[in-house]
Amino acid sequence: MALPNAVKIVEVGPRDGLQNEKEFVATATKIELVNRLSRAGFPNIEAASFVSPKWVPQMADGAEVMHGIERRAGAIYSVLTPNMRGFEGALAARADEIVIFGAASEAFSQKNINCSIAESIERFAPVAQAAKAHGVRIRGSVSCSLGCPYQGDVPVASVVDVVERFAALGCDEIDIADTIGVGTAKRVHDVFAAVTKVFPRERLSGHFHDTYGQALANIYAALEEGVAIFHASVAGLGGCPYAKGATGNVATEDVLYLMNGLGIHTGIDLDQVVAAGDFISQAIGRPNVSRAGKALLAKAQNAAACA
Amino acid sequence: MALPNAVKIVEVGPRDGLQNEKEFVATATKIELVNRLSRAGFPNIEAASFVSPKWVPQMADGAEVMHGIERRAGAIYSVLTPNMRGFEGALAARADEIVIFGAASEAFSQKNINCSIAESIERFAPVAQAAKAHGVRIRGSVSCSLGCPYQGDVPVASVVDVVERFAALGCDEIDIADTIGVGTAKRVHDVFAAVTKVFPRERLSGHFHDTYGQALANIYAALEEGVAIFHASVAGLGGCPYAKGATGNVATEDVLYLMNGLGIHTGIDLDQVVAAGDFISQAIGRPNVSRAGKALLAKAQNAAACA
Numbered sequence: 001m002a003l004p005n006a007v008k009i010v011e012v013g014p015r016d017g018l019q020n021e022k023e024f025v026a027t028a029t030k031i032e033l034v035n036r037l038s039r040a041g042f043p044n045i046e047a048a049s050f051v052s053p054k055w056v057p058q059m060a061d062g063a064e065v066m067h068g069i070e071r072r073a074g075a076i077y078s079v080l081t082p083n084m085r086g087f088e089g090a091l092a093a094r095a096d097e098i099v100i101f102g103a104a105s106e107a108f109s110q111k112n113i114n115c116s117i118a119e120s121i122e123r124f125a126p127v128a129q130a131a132k133a134h135g136v137r138i139r140g141s142v143s144c145s146l147g148c149p150y151q152g153d154v155p156v157a158s159v160v161d162v163v164e165r166f167a168a169l170g171c172d173e174i175d176i177a178d179t180i181g182v183g184t185a186k187r188v189h190d191v192f193a194a195v196t197k198v199f200p201r202e203r204l205s206g207h208f209h210d211t212y213g214q215a216l217a218n219i220y221a222a223l224e225e226g227v228a229i230f231h232a233s234v235a236g237l238g239g240c241p242y243a244k245g246a247t248g249n250v251a252t253e254d255v256l257y258l259m260n261g262l263g264i265h266t267g268i269d270l271d272q273v274v275a276a277g278d279f280i281s282q283a284i285g286r287p288n289v290s291r292a293g294k295a296l297l298a299k300a301q302n303a304a305a306c307a
Numbered sequence: 308m309a310l311p312n313a314v315k316i317v318e319v320g321p322r323d324g325l326q327n328e329k330e331f332v333a334t335a336t337k338i339e340l341v342n343r344l345s346r347a348g349f350p351n352i353e354a355a356s357f358v359s360p361k362w363v364p365q366m367a368d369g370a371e372v373m374h375g376i377e378r379r380a381g382a383i384y385s386v387l388t389p390n391m392r393g394f395e396g397a398l399a400a401r402a403d404e405i406v407i408f409g410a411a412s413e414a415f416s417q418k419n420i421n422c423s424i425a426e427s428i429e430r431f432a433p434v435a436q437a438a439k440a441h442g443v444r445i446r447g448s449v450s451c452s453l454g455c456p457y458q459g460d461v462p463v464a465s466v467v468d469v470v471e472r473f474a475a476l477g478c479d480e481i482d483i484a485d486t487i488g489v490g491t492a493k494r495v496h497d498v499f500a501a502v503t504k505v506f507p508r509e510r511l512s513g514h515f516h517d518t519y520g521q522a523l524a525n526i527y528a529a530l531e532e533g534v535a536i537f538h539a540s541v542a543g544l545g546g547c548p549y550a551k552g553a554t555g556n557v558a559t560e561d562v563l564y565l566m567n568g569l570g571i572h573t574g575i576d577l578d579q580v581v582a583a584g585d586f587i588s589q590a591i592g593r594p595n596v597s598r599a600g601k602a603l604l605a606k607a608q609n610a611a612a613c614a
């Protein structure tokens with residue numbers, strides 16, 4: 001299959017990336033980050049979460065963030081909603097898309113939310129109905145699609161099953177997430193070959209973590225399967241709760257560098273993303289773990305030093 | 308094309324990786340590193356360099372290293388030799404393979420060694436003849452094959468031309484090196500599709516740097532071209548002199564994790580390589596930049612903490 005001519009890159013740093021930061025990130029910093037990413041041209045930004053502040057205190061200011069950001073015309077601002085209460089917050093905050101989630105691993109589901117996969121997704125039915133009624137887009141996120149910290153291997157059939165359940169709830173888009181970054185390229189081929197049989201390829205996305213350094217190879221394999229939506233986190237924000245000190249989400253700069261090299265259109269300005277990655281890394285005092293980001297920043301500094 | 312069933316991983320950390328370290332690495336540490344890598348099962352280790360200590364003081368102890376290491380039966384221990392003097396040192400040290408080199412970029416060749424590509428390779432003719440006469444294997448390394456810090460793009464035809472010149476000198480193996488890590492997967496496909504027309508695929512290797520995070524995707528693309536020899540550096544030893552602070556050689560652990568996931572045989576024990584990466588990173592006080600290495604070390608520490 002020929003690679004896509006254009007892809008949609010969903011920037012998840014402000015939510016998925018920042019949510020694991022221990023020290024609270026100032027609301028103004030979060031807003032500034034989203035604004036910088038909007039100006040860089042992202043068509044879709046996962047901007048906030050409407051979960052209980054008891055669960056994720058870092059995301060307690062979701063409403064303020066959504067209220068404070070400048071919205072680029074046509075761009076989609078997504079928020080995570082675990083339940084109806086979260087959905088009401090999302091609606092009040094004028095979110096364009098809500099994100100609901102389920103694991104492809106039974107062990108993960110039991111351990112994390114103490115119920116079966118099927119039950120956990122069924123619980124989202126009222127949220128999905130409400131979103132439909134209000135014309136809000138729905139994305140379903142299938143975590144542990146390529147492996148699980150508890151059960152190890154995850155059968156392809158389990159991923160297909162969750163995708164079908166999300167499809168039945170009316171999801172507009174479904175992402176196949178390698179939550180712990182253990183997947184490799186062959187598995188990516190196998191999983192996408194299977195899920196594209198039950199859900200339209202053009203509405204499937206790949207959410208890869210770089211914990212084992214595999215994310216770019218996995219994205220390349222997914223491109224070969226015709227996948228044209230990818231998640232990424234600026235400066236590689238986010239870690240891996242199952243391997244402390246290891247990296248998490250694939251860095252947006254690395255993904256954009258790949259797409260630019262392949263001649264695949266993204267509509268996003270890499271230099272502005274590199275600057276946004278530098279901004280947030282400095283603001284929260286965290287090393288920038290994007291390899292392309294670091295290389296491009298080093299090049300710019302060398303050039304400045306020689307000028 | 309189906310991916311290869313088995314690949315040869317050439318560990319280059321002890322030479323290519325360590326040569327850029329500013330502080331001198333003790334000879335005993337270098338020997339211990341090579342020994343650990345030998346025990347992990349590498350079929351080929353780039354162990355030392357016989358260049359003038361004025362150029363590369365870090366590699367001044369090449370003879371001692373080659374003398375001190377334990378050699379695993381059947382494994383190939385390679386050394387870099389820039390000239391006849393280097394070759395004599397290599398021969399005295401019983402190197403199994405010498406490495407000669409040339410750039411695919413005219414600008415790089417002129418700037419670095421002040422002569423044309425053609426001239427630079429022609430200068431190796433006596434070294435190659437001597438190696439043949441003594442039954443020592445020869446590898447030719449084509450640097451800047453996917454891009455150059457001075458001229459930017461490097462035409463595929465230039466890479467093909469250097470490969471042909473190395474072939475004419477009798478090289479047993481030729482590596483296509485992305486010295487500054489700027490290449491992406493499409494370029495990898497194009498270059499290998501071209502060079503495999505003039506040199507046997509099974510004797511071509513891929514030497515990728517991870518400066519822009521592209522190495523694993525590039526290796527995957529090369530596997531799709533049937534390439535079955537790859538260079539890698541344990542713990543990601545080595546940097547990029549053209550982008551200070553950026554990463555250099557792809558980390559061996561990440562490459563092995565990919566191959567294991569693809570079911571491609573390497574004959575190398577990943578756990579022992581992770582331990583060797585931890586050993587050398589601690590010994591020289593440098594962060595381990597292998598993502599798989601860090602994740603596996605973190606997992607092992609978590610497991611130990613819970614035991």
